[in-house]
Amino acid sequence: MSRAILRAGLRPLRVGRFCAVVRPKALLVLAVLVLLVLGMMLYGLIQGSLPIPTSAIARGLLYPDALSVDARYIVEDIRLPRLLMALLCGAMLGVAGASMQSITRNGLADPGLIGVKEGCSVAVLLLIFQFPSLGVVWRPVIGMAGGLLTALLVLLLARDISRPRFILVGIGVSWAFAAGIGVFMTTADVRDVQTALLWLAGSLHAANWTLVGVAAGWALPAFALLLFTARAADVALLGHQAATGLGVRTARLALLQVIAPVLLTAACVSCVGSIGFVGLIAPHMARFLLRGGQATLLAGSATLGALLVVLADNLGRLAFLPLQLPAGIIVSLIGGPFFLVLLWQRRDRF
DSSP states (O other): OHHHHHHTTOEEEEETTEEEEEOHHHHHHHHHHHHHHHHHHHHHHHOSSSOOOHHHHHHHHHOGGGSOHHHHHIIIIIIHHHHHHHHHHHHHHHHHHHHHHHHHTOTTOOTTTTTHHHHHHHHHHHHHHHOTTSOTTHHHHHHHHHHHHHHHHHHHHHSOTTSHHHHHHHHHHHHHHHHHHHHHHHHSOHHHHHHHHHHHTTOOTTOOHHHHHHHHHHHHHHHHHHHHTHHHHHHHTTOHHHHHHTTOOHHHHHHHHHHHHHHHHHHHHHHHOOOOSHHHHHHHHHHHHOOSOHHHHHHHHHHHHHHHHHHHHHHHHHTTTTSOOOHHHHHHHHHHHHHHHHHHHTTTOO
16 A cells, blocks of 8 residues: 555655645645745735835835835735735635636636526625625625525535536526616716625625634634545545445435535625636636645645735736726636636537
8 A cells, every 4th residue: 555655756754643644745735835825925915016126125024114104004905905805715716716626527617607607796796885883894795695505505405415406596696686786877877886896896895804713713614614625526536325324424425525615705796796616717727737636736726826916906007007906807717718618628518
């Protein structure tokens, strides 16, 4: 067994009493991706309408008084929360897409393609405009309720999450919700429409430390849940009968792997609006760059999702100064052609 593991490129990693089998090449690629994310965040931190040198930021971390009041405000209250929110949202959407694709065994599965994002958006828009006195902490709760109801509706209509019909029904439901949002846009007050349009575009301009805390508070339990079920998810890929014979409760696993992506998507949509295609692109890139089981896929999808959203936000914020494009628009420009290519590759499976 040990020789087979070594021939497969795996190596044992021991930390005290704990031991795990890892792939050194995957760890190296993952480390490079993490460095790219950190580099993009550093670039976004120093660049903008008021460039701030890296040396000044480094001094400000050690001696806060070394930065001017304006520079400290821009770094600590504007750019850093925005970059951390981009990091969190990208990681959440990437992990949500990876989990959804694994449980449905469909490379086209994504919470945004089965109507979850639109369901979350409708619920959060109702909260924002009908109950404005409620705080941002309630947004993920209401968004999660809308997303879960939408996922349940799609599941009842499709009757099976492992067939392509599940994705097609989800796309139809998402269009129905999008039509409802369109009706709101044409009948509501112009000021409300402007607010909703900016939010729906997936803009990170309103990110603050409160929203970062809300997103992190909902994301961490969902991350932990998916990592806890990663080994069972690997076994479930062998098929229902084989997984059941090996002691995996497939029904409970499927429920957990549907709830967690909805929770992650609801937290992201509630904080920054709809950012599409990250959950579709990041898992495919992770499978291409990394080899391994579900835990490796989740880690790679989270890192690549964070890289995509941080890169998109930097491009939208810096490439068109003094104008700013929402990150959701930049990601859609990349994700649209990517989705069409995937549909073409799977044209004979529908």
